[in-house]
Amino acid sequence: MANFNLRKAEPKDVPDILRLTKELAKNEEMEDQVILTEKDLLEDGFGDHPFYHCVVADVAAEHQKVEGYSVIGFAMYYFTYDTWIGKLLYLENFYVMREYRGFGIGSEILKTLSDTAVKNRCSSMHFIVAESNKASIDFYKRRGAFDLSLQEGWRLFRIDKENLQKMSAEE
């Protein structure tokens, strides 16, 4: 089964994007942490100022293995900025439904993203991976990725909304 098509996501893809986001979260046992709605995804991705971009993989009707779904994979990305080297492409989410793996869809998506990065004069592509996800780490390492956390000691931090509100209210 080699017949698939990669294209830029459109507003009509939003329900599929949410479905695949939840499927990926379920894999990481975090499904109930997805609080984003279709309305959010629509406003945030397809309004005047998109906060993310999306590429989707779809298959023709005759190759649909799972009832009713033609969008079977996606990648969500946006542009970030490194003060030393400038624009970067940041890969936020990347998922292909289990039944469709092994056909080169993931590789093709990454190739499309690489194209986009180069065309937009990005110096690199960045992304985070959970250290327990050996399969993903290997997938990326085979394509030349290296672990900045391991090699340079970078740690990702978060200040959540509660603490942001606390700071903004301080005298």
Place this chain on the structure above:
Amino acid sequence: MANFILRKAEPRDVSDILRLIKELAKFEEMEDQVILTEKDLLEDGFGDHPFYHCIVAEVPKQHQSADGHVIVGFAMYYFTYDPWIGKLLYLEDFYVMKEYRGSGIGSEILKKLSETAVRTRCSSMHFIVVEWNKTAIDFYKRRGASDLSLEEGWRLFKIDKQNLLKMTSEERTG
């Protein structure tokens, strides 16, 4: 010395922004890795589509630095997106010149960023810190920051331009 103002950066601030970026890089022993130019900063921050936003800390002329600068601190940020919770404010760079520390400039900058994040309906602020930078880690932890790398095992990866080009030129298989 408590007199300072915080304001949105303007195109004219670009040379000061680059100066402070290089100072911060020098502190991290990476000064020669800053290949960005004033022209890049201008195009990328003040064009049709800004790739970053910046606030600067300015002191009155009578408090200018030893080499005559009035822009003594800055923070660079942009908006990112978490597909579970939506918009985030990402703090990319944050620096106050050594001689101006201890006056609350850093706290004020972080406060302003927090206000921006809340106003633009961001769920959180994210940033990376290098693990040996204990001072910075403590500064952020005092303000409620949590280490997601430690707590959830996230590692930052990079695929550099050379490898991106390699992938773009590969033939499609399968």
